[in-house]
Amino acid sequence: MTIEPKSTVPVIAIDGPSGTGKGTVAAHLAERLGWHILDSGALYRAFAYLATQRGLSADDIGGLTALERTDLIRFSSAPGGVQIWVAGRNVTDAVRGEEGGRTASVYAAVPAVRSALLVRQRAARRLPGLIADGRDMGTVVFPDAPIKVFLDATPGVRAKRRYKQLMEKGFDVNLARLEEEIARRDYQDIHRTQSPLIAADDAHVVDTSEKGIKDVVCEVMQLVHAYMN
Ligand code: DC
Numbered sequence: 360m361t362i363e364p365k366s367t368v369p370v371i372a373i374d375g376p377s378g379t380g381k382g383t384v385a386a387h388l389a390e391r392l393g394w395h396i397l398d399s400g401a402l403y404r405a406f407a408y409l410a411t412q413r414g415l416s417a418d419d420i421g422g423l424t425a426l427e428r429t430d431l432i433r434f435s436s437a438p439g440g441v442q443i444w445v446a447g448r449n450v451t452d453a454v455r456g457e458e459g460g461r462t463a464s465v466y467a468a469v470p471a472v473r474s475a476l477l478v479r480q481r482a483a484r485r486l487p488g489l490i491a492d493g494r495d496m497g498t499v500v501f502p503d504a505p506i507k508v509f510l511d512a513t514p515g516v517r518a519k520r521r522y523k524q525l526m527e528k529g530f531d532v533n534l535a536r537l538e539e540e541i542a543r544r545d546y547q548d549i550h551r552t553q554s555p556l557i558a559a560d561d562a563h564v565v566d567t568s569e570k571g572i573k574d575v576v577c578e579v580m581q582l583v584h585a586y587m588n
Pocket of ligand 1: 400460464467468492494544548
């Protein structure tokens, strides 16, 4: 058995369902702290896009595992946010909508896919620190993260936030359909066998329904200060 050395790179793990403000909070924290960001949802979305393009179904374990090794997924930073590249093509707009989220959630339920993407996510842990946003950051990917936050909000608030976000990005969305879509995706993410969406036992749970981004960022920054002092 090999014992891995404990990492000295601090991680803020931010988990929670869609529409709780994880991505925005992560971006604000990264700016304030000057730390790296891991948008694990973008990785699942890109992987699902690639798998769909290659015609691989969710039960093609051999094909999906081999696909991760092809190293065809890349990310770059731009003023408007992270840009997602698959096989040399910028697919950011193609994967950011609800269709992209739905497909990502299907492939994300496959244990072999989660294992294949684990190494890549852990490699993002670099000095001076990492802010990791997803569903299993605090439970599975970085269980030793010194700061863990689980963001939640009522389904209605989350759907409205997501609606606004998608409209701003130019997607054609219907609020009622979006609400259904989010509920279906949450159910799938919560009930899968491997790495389900759940707060880590030692996570600081924040209900963001009535809170603005600034308040949530302040709350997390207090945890960061407490950790650093
Ligand atoms: O965060 P997001 O909405 O971009 O994520 C899209 C889907 O990817 C989400 O519904 C489930 C999956 N996902 C996951 O299973 N584990 C993660 N750490 C991040 C995302």
